[in-house]
Amino acid sequence: MATCTFDQLLYALRVSVEAANEALRRRRLMQYALGDAGGQSLHVDVPRDSAFDAPLESVVIPLNWFRDPHVPLVTELSVEFDCRLRYERGSAGNGGLVIDLSPPRRTWFRRRALHRMRVAFRASDAWQPDVSIDGRVVALPLAGNG
Secondary structure (H helix, E strand, C coil): CCCCCHHHHHHHHHHHHHHHHHHHHHHHHHHHHHCCCCCCEEEEEEECCCCCCCCEEEEEEEHHHHCCCCCCCCCEEEEEEEEEEEEEECCCCCEEEEEECCCCCCCCCCCCCCEEEEEEEEHHHCCCEEEEECCEEECCCCCCCC
16 A cells, blocks of 8 residues: 655645646637537428428537537545544654554454544635544645645
8 A cells, every 4th residue: 555645645636636627628628629620510300380291491500509618617626535543653753643544453342433534625715625534624734735
């Protein structure tokens, strides 16, 4: 299993959501650039009036008329998972909080409590991470968020 710091995880998630947003924008611009190059259209025969035996009139509708003119955007990315939290001390006296995502070992006498962690990024917040553990918001330092 790969290990990374929490800052690296937050940075990777932020880069991913920004890349998805940019890919949507590029795809839509490419569709507009191609326009109706394929000449695809919908051919429909419509009666001229409400009579049962009314003559039919052919109507041609370009398929690009059905395309939404707005550019789709990613507005939120949210990741939620169960984990265990533990503090590990390093050899040089420095330690850190470890988020363990491995499945819990089965023991009959004791089971460590699982915590529910949620990481959300919103476009309205300039893609700044919103982290909560068990429904409680975690205050993150501003430095190191990418």
